[in-house]
Amino acid sequence: MVNLRIDDTPVRAEPHWTILTAARATGIRIPTLCDLDGLRPVGACRLCLVEIRNWNSRLVPACATQVQEGLDVVANSDRLISLRRTILELLFAERNHICAFCVSNGHCELQDLATELGMDHVTFPYRFPALAVDASHPKFGIDHNRCVLCGRCVRACAEVEGAFTWGFAGRGVFTLIEADLGAPWGQSTTCTECGKCVHACPTGALFEKGKITAEQEKRHALLAEVTQRRPRA
Amino acid sequence: MPKIRLATVWLSGCSGCHMSFLDLDERLIELASKADLVYSPIVDIKEYPAEVDVVLVEGAVGNTEQRRLLEEIRAKTRIVVAFGDCAVTGNVPSLRNPLLREEVLRAVYGEGEVPGLEEGAVPKLLPQALPIHAVIPVDRFLPGCPPSADRIWKFLQGLLAGKRPELTGADLRFG
Numbered sequence: 001m002v003n004l005r006i007d008d009t010p011v012r013a014e015p016h017w018t019i020l021t022a023a024r025a026t027g028i029r030i031p032t033l034c035d036l037d038g039l040r041p042v043g044a045c046r047l048c049l050v051e052i053r054n055w056n057s058r059l060v061p062a063c064a065t066q067v068q069e070g071l072d073v074v075a076n077s078d079r080l081i082s083l084r085r086t087i088l089e090l091l092f093a094e095r096n097h098i099c100a101f102c103v104s105n106g107h108c109e110l111q112d113l114a115t116e117l118g119m120d121h122v123t124f125p126y127r128f129p130a131l132a133v134d135a136s137h138p139k140f141g142i143d144h145n146r147c148v149l150c151g152r153c154v155r156a157c158a159e160v161e162g163a164f165t166w167g168f169a170g171r172g173v174f175t176l177i178e179a180d181l182g183a184p185w186g187q188s189t190t191c192t193e194c195g196k197c198v199h200a201c202p203t204g205a206l207f208e209k210g211k212i213t214a215e216q217e218k219r220h221a222l223l224a225e226v227t228q229r230r231p232r233a
Numbered sequence: 234m235p236k237i238r239l240a241t242v243w244l245s246g247c248s249g250c251h252m253s254f255l256d257l258d259e260r261l262i263e264l265a266s267k268a269d270l271v272y273s274p275i276v277d278i279k280e281y282p283a284e285v286d287v288v289l290v291e292g293a294v295g296n297t298e299q300r301r302l303l304e305e306i307r308a309k310t311r312i313v314v315a316f317g318d319c320a321v322t323g324n325v326p327s328l329r330n331p332l333l334r335e336e337v338l339r340a341v342y343g344e345g346e347v348p349g350l351e352e353g354a355v356p357k358l359l360p361q362a363l364p365i366h367a368v369i370p371v372d373r374f375l376p377g378c379p380p381s382a383d384r385i386w387k388f389l390q391g392l393l394a395g396k397r398p399e400l401t402g403a404d405l406r407f408g
Contacts, residue, residue: 092322096331099408100324100378106408115406120374121321121366128323128361130331 004071006050013067020048020062023075030075031084031113033091034150035063036200038223039159045150046087047113050075059083085117093124094173095131096145097203103143104204107217110148127173136186140198140208142177147205149175153197160223165190166197177205196223237286237393239264240272241316242306244299245326245362246292249379250317251275254289256382267393283309287392289316289375293326294363296349298356307369312392315364315371318378318407325378326362334360375400376407 001012006023013022018041023030034045043064050062053072062075074080091097091110099105113119131144154166154177165188169178179188198206199222207216243251251274257264271282281302288310294300307313318324329337338347338358348355365371375388384404391398 096327098318098322098324098327100318101328102408111407115403118401118405120376120400120405121315121364121371123366125367126323126327126330126364128327128330 002067002069004067004069004073006073007075015067017067018063019050019060019065019067019071019073019075022067023050023062023073028075030062031116032063033109033113033148033202034152036152036156036202036220036223038225038227039152039155039200042151042155045091045148047084049080049083049087051077051080081117085119088113088117088119089122089124091148092119092122093126095127095129095147102146102204103207103211103213103216104146104218105213108204109202129173131176134185135209136184137188137191137193138186138209139193140185140195140206142185142206143204144176145205146203147177148203149177150202152200152202153177153206156196156200156223160226161192161194161196163190163192163194165192196226199223234267237268238271238282238284239268240270240281240285240288240306240310241274242272242281242288242290242292242302243274244290244292244303244320244365245295246317246319247325248274248291250289250291250319250377253317253377253379253382254385257386258382260382260386264389264393281305281309285310287312287314289314290320290365291316293319293323294359294365294368295326296356296358297352300359300368303365303369312372313365313369314373314375314388315366316375317380318376320365321374321376322407323362323364330361334358373398376405378408 002015004011006026006028009026011022011026020030030048032048035041041063043061046061048062049059051057051059051074053074099111133143135141157166158164165179167178169176169182179185180190198208199219270276271285272278288306294303315321319326338350349358351357377384388398
């Protein structure tokens with residue numbers, strides 16, 4: 001076991017745990033967006049940034065940093081709240097995340113985070129990019145306006161389903177999630193139509209067709225359930 | 234205690250926030266005992282008056298007339314409140330923002346003379362519908378599409394008590 005401190009609370013952790021796992025085991029809340037149980041952490045969204053006091057107050061993503069003996073972690077402080085809110089505002093400003101006309105209104109992790117972190121408005125100018133909706137798939141749709149590029153769909157498809165249909169294309173703010181090297185989703189030859197990507201998606205970017213907003217609740221626990229039931233070698 | 238001078242304004246929005254305001258129901262009577270409504274779409278006053286204490290601004294800024302009014306409001310008001318998601322984020326009116334202004338107007342009005350394309354009897358449409366804090370400094374934000382009557386009341390009660398109302402938790406929710 002490894003001993004560390006999170007928000008001045010002594011924590012005993014398994015050596016392979018991340019700071020996020022240790023915090024959760026202790027009941028300390030750290031906001032996350034790209035993290036999902038059952039998928040490998042990538043540290044993409046930066047919302048789980050924590051401060052390590054004895055590393056010169058360096059900021060590290062809690063989801064992708066392994067615990068170490070003697071770490072003195074700050075998980076919640078005014079500085080971290082301000083940083084997390086800024087990250088969230090940048091996410092909102094980057095694409096057209098308008099809750100009132102989104103299929104995931106009321107079931108959205110991005111919307112919930114705005115409430116949790118006290119974001120009452122976005123101080124950055126909105127980009128209002130012209131982005132497409134791909135509704136070519138018979139069962140599902142992808143709305144790039146709502147995408148935060150967390151990559152949960154990409155990882156769910158690769159790590160859990162093993163289909164490797166989804167990937168990232170482009171760079172920076174112009175990055176898009178693409179099926180099969182840019183084919184319309186409905187024409188994908190690798191997609192198994194399993195829907196794991198849809199249930200992994202934290203926002204309204206991936207949605208089920210034929211479901212109204214009130215029914216669009218996603219089963220985020222699905223990926224963990226599937227991986228836990230899977231027999232191990 | 235003197236009554237506060239309250240105004241409400243309706244820019245590019247659906248009036249849903251004002252409907253929600255009217256949903257205060259019997260609480261409107263209590264409000265009327267503490268505040269004078271000096272300018273509002275539901276009051277027949279044409280000019281925005283001077284020395285307003287609080288204004289609730291519904292809607293995004295979509296045209297030159299709204300931008301001019303907003304600047305006048307800022308100059309004449311102590312506390313400007315972005316009232317509802319359109320004023321706070323741009324919301325539904327901002328759906329047109331990725332498109333070109335002329336394309337949007339042509340799609341609606343077809344060929345020939347198009348109102349709003351240039352300054353005229355109808356004010357010129359701005360290239361994008363923006364949240365009001367993109368145009369003037371804003372003091373408070375009251376999100377929601379629309380904010381519920383309870384949320385509005387909680388907010389107004391703070392203001393009427395001379396406090397700085399801080400909405401937290403579920404009262405801060407967009408959409």
